[in-house]
Amino acid sequence: MFFMIRVYSRCYALWKPSLGVFVNILAIESSCDETAVAIYQGDVHTGQGSLIAESIASQIDTHARFGGVVPEVASREHLRVLPMLADDVMADASLAWNDIDAVAVTSGPGLMGALLVGSSYARGLALANNIPVLPIHHMEGHLLAPGIGGELPAFPFIALLVSGGHTMLIRVNGIGGYKVIGQTLDDAAGECFDKSARVLGLPYPGGPEIAKLAVHGDCKRFKLPRPMLQKDNLNFSFSGLKTAVMYAVRDLDVLDDVSRQDMAASVEAAVGEVLVKKSLKACEQEDISRLLIAGGVAANKYLRDLLNVEAGKKGISVSLPSPSYCTDNAAMIAYAAFQRLCVKACFEHVKDVNPRWSLSGLRL
Amino acid sequence: MQKILNNEQETCAFAQQLAKTLKFGDVIALSGDLGAGKSVFARALMRALGVKDEALPSPTYAIIQEYEGVLASGEPCKVAHMDWYRLEHAEEVEMLGVREFFEAPWISIIEWPERAMNTFPASLTHITLRYVERDMDQRSIEVG
Numbered sequence: 001m002f003f004m005i006r007v008y009s010r011c012y013a014l015w016k017p018s019l020g021v022f023v024n025i026l027a028i029e030s031s032c033d034e035t036a037v038a039i040y041q042g043d044v045h046t047g048q049g050s051l052i053a054e055s056i057a058s059q060i061d062t063h064a065r066f067g068g069v070v071p072e073v074a075s076r077e078h079l080r081v082l083p084m085l086a087d088d089v090m091a092d093a094s095l096a097w098n099d100i101d102a103v104a105v106t107s108g109p110g111l112m113g114a115l116l117v118g119s120s121y122a123r124g125l126a127l128a129n130n131i132p133v134l135p136i137h138h139m140e141g142h143l144l145a146p147g148i149g150g151e152l153p154a155f156p157f158i159a160l161l162v163s164g165g166h167t168m169l170i171r172v173n174g175i176g177g178y179k180v181i182g183q184t185l186d187d188a189a190g191e192c193f194d195k196s197a198r199v200l201g202l203p204y205p206g207g208p209e210i211a212k213l214a215v216h217g218d219c220k221r222f223k224l225p226r227p228m229l230q231k232d233n234l235n236f237s238f239s240g241l242k243t244a245v246m247y248a249v250r251d252l253d254v255l256d257d258v259s260r261q262d263m264a265a266s267v268e269a270a271v272g273e274v275l276v277k278k279s280l281k282a283c284e285q286e287d288i289s290r291l292l293i294a295g296g297v298a299a300n301k302y303l304r305d306l307l308n309v310e311a312g313k314k315g316i317s318v319s320l321p322s323p324s325y326c327t328d329n330a331a332m333i334a335y336a337a338f339q340r341l342c343v344k345a346c347f348e349h350v351k352d353v354n355p356r357w358s359l360s361g362l363r364l
Numbered sequence: 365m366q367k368i369l370n371n372e373q374e375t376c377a378f379a380q381q382l383a384k385t386l387k388f389g390d391v392i393a394l395s396g397d398l399g400a401g402k403s404v405f406a407r408a409l410m411r412a413l414g415v416k417d418e419a420l421p422s423p424t425y426a427i428i429q430e431y432e433g434v435l436a437s438g439e440p441c442k443v444a445h446m447d448w449y450r451l452e453h454a455e456e457v458e459m460l461g462v463r464e465f466f467e468a469p470w471i472s473i474i475e476w477p478e479r480a481m482n483t484f485p486a487s488l489t490h491i492t493l494r495y496v497e498r499d500m501d502q503r504s505i506e507v508g
Binding site: 111112113235239246 | 398399403404407418419420421422424425426427430459460500
């Protein structure tokens with residue numbers, strides 16, 4: 001009886017769209033500082049499909065002078081560029097609005113105002129064209145991104161999701177089956193890069209700036225901590241690392257270019273080592289030999305190279321999205337919607353948006 | 365009032381004392397430079413308020429993180445941990461609807477409150493943290 005009630009309540013909260021076999025999905029992403037629109041075309045019976053158009057506008061230049069995303073500025077910018085981007089992709093794909101079967105949109109997690117712009121625009125499009133809105137979880141988009149133009153590893157696999165706002169290890173049992181097995185207890189890895197960059201006087205976003213400088217730096221000059229590596233769990237903590245960077249810089253007589261390069265290399269090495277070791281530990285603990293990394297920090301070349309080498313030693317295969325699908329984009333949102341349609345998954349009834357939508361709460 | 369906290373244990377003890385005095389609608393504003401210990405203090409205060417979540421993620425990107433806690437009286441409360449660093453000015457703070465957090469059942473802990481000091485209600489505790497030269501663990505704390 002208890003079981004039946006649970007099944008009932010689950011179906012009550014979710015719904016399944018009825019669409020044809022061959023679908024064109026237009027997707028919108030506006031959860032943070034990238035505004036993006038993309039169209040994915042595919043056959044839900046065979047699971048074969050391809051990205052046919054995408055357009056993206058970054059607000060990084062707008063936000064750089066504030067040292068980070070400014071929520072209100074972000075919302076205004078999304079609103080300004082969304083219609084242009086949508087027109088662009090429709091023209092690129094040579095499609096008419098009645099060719100579009102569904103609108104997928106990032107409904108969370110993210111900044112409330114920014115999400116609302118994308119969601120309202122998606123709802124408007126859907127209403128005007130009498131097609132459904134498919135609310136997509138931003139992190140599910142990141143998780144499945146290596147499948148765009150490539151192939152997803154076989155289920156189950158371990159995913160390291162690492163960005164400015166998130167650092168988590170997930171056991172992916174299937175589409176919609178995500179178990180968070182490790183997470184940051186404080187700052188995200190990308191945030192550590194951003195804040196270390198600020199200490200070094202580098203602009204936002206910090207990750208790419210640090211990567212650029214680190215190429216010529218000596219990663220052994222500064223002895224930075226490897227937080228949580230000795231702990232027998234899969235959690236992270238990067239808040240103390242940023243503080244260690246700050247103290248090391250304060251103890252220098254002068255912060256010259258060489259010191260900046262050496263510090264950048266030292267931070268990158270510290271963050272990289274922790275991320276790689278914890279990811280491999282997760283594979284070992286769950287007895288899974290397939291690892292995927294995604295999110296903005298997954299674009300970091302040092303991390304990608306280190307992971308390939310270390311995983312290779314343990315016979316673990318690594319899936320990486322191309323760097324352009326590591327950062328926020330709409331292709332991954334369209335692709336996640338397509339994957340859900342392929343396995344006949346349910347979609348959430350997300351009332352407008354959910355800025356704190358939990359990944360573990362997703363269902364098939 | 366100004367005081368020296370010699371290490372993280374003393375910071376936690378101070379946070380526990382402060383937590384005992386808190387009531388619905390109270391706001392704790394935390395000022396201090398990057399690395400001065402605002403987040404450490406905020407987390408200590410959340411623990412003292414009975415927040416049980418294992419991860420207390422940085423609110424730098426999300427701006428507001430919400431938790432369940434308990435007041436010294438035993439009444440359940442909600443705790444909002446905010447970081448206004450990325451906000452530009454007072455209007456933006458208003459647009460986030462922060463005023464609802466300045467009433468029952470909320471206790472608000474706000475880092476980088478300088479963005480909108482006029483937004484606060486009368487029940488404000490403003491704490492400034494500073495690091496002390498040549499001692500990595502020591503902090504000076506000023507309550508005003």
